[in-house]
Amino acid sequence: MEVQVTKELKQEIKVLILESLNIPDVTPEDIEDDASLFEDENLGLDSIDGLEIVMALQEKYGVRIDDQNQARFILKSINTIAEFIAKELSKK
């Protein structure tokens, strides 16, 4: 079944990231879809946060990101995460 990248999917991912990293002072609306999550002016995440997101995505959507090279590209922004999730869910 083809899964599309929708506004709702991106919103869901933003909520998941904020909840799994326990960042209460940022709202999903504060996160730009195409902004780099690892830059200081945005969320300023580090590699450990990245790994937490990987596990949270796996638990919620059942998709595994099994290498760090791949994770570097998938976790760039909300857009890239949403594209990956949609692609993986479409395979199921």
Added chain:
Amino acid sequence: MNKVNDLVIPFKHRMFAHCESGTVAGLLNHAGLEISEPMVFGISSGILFAYYKPPALPFPMIVVRNFPGQMMRGVSRRLGVKFKTARYKNQARGEQAIDALLDKGIPVACRVDFFYMDYLPPYMRAHFNFHFLTIVGRKGSKFLVSDCYSTELAELERDSLRKGRYPGGSFDPKGFLFYPVRVPTDPDIDRAIKKGIRAACFNMLRLPVPFLGIRGIRLFSKKIMDWPGMARNDDHLSHEVMKINILLEDQGTGGAGYRFMYATFLRQASERLGRPELKEMSERMMLVGDDWRRISIHAARMGKNRDFAEEKFRELSGKISRQADAEELFFTDLAKIARTL
């Protein structure tokens, strides 16, 4: 330096999960032998665990794969590939050797200190003397480098490569290079897979060394309770505890201490040998990898938050101990299957 002409060998650059298995896979594919990176890893029985304290270091290290150079040697032994290896004490001669090979159209792999690979962003680079890459050409004062962590073919100043090949310190590569000189066109890959699986089971279950394989995981589980007393202060302890995460996830492990890569190898082996039970083992190994990832996150959180309560260490120790049980059961079952292959 004598003037040398620019040249590019038509080497297909690809990203890989880990530098040594990726470099070996890249060289073999260039030589006409189609083989995947996980297959190189599995055939060379790359999976391992070691908890070891070298006398020269103040803290123990954990190692989640076989020792550097063994993937190349394992593939060589089991597939009949012949590699030429060399070390050069003299830096100029070491560089001339690369130029001479490029002149003959031969891509050549080098072991380097990762820190000097300045085509990668600074946040990725740390001093690590066991990085592997392939030199595939030259342009002006630079070499063209196929590095499995780089998205595209990279350019590296000769001076940076020289520093990388001769960084000094522990485990100095001393100009180490290698390249295949004989690659069989039709090696017995099925036989190599079986031997690789049997050797991995032996290494994990039966090596008579207290710090290797399952014994090593158990030792890690026990000894981690002593870490607070071994560290100079909280900063030091934080650094060492966070290194667990780095070694399991960041050092080109393909994630979860190479367990995901081994799972992929077992899946590919299952398809090739027509043995569905290896696919089941692959799925089990993925779950083992997930649990290593959970250990990694647990350790990273402890280090990051400086949360060093005894209870946290006990929890970490318990998780590692359960991991030893899971891997022991896994490799015991895999060994039973291996006997029927």
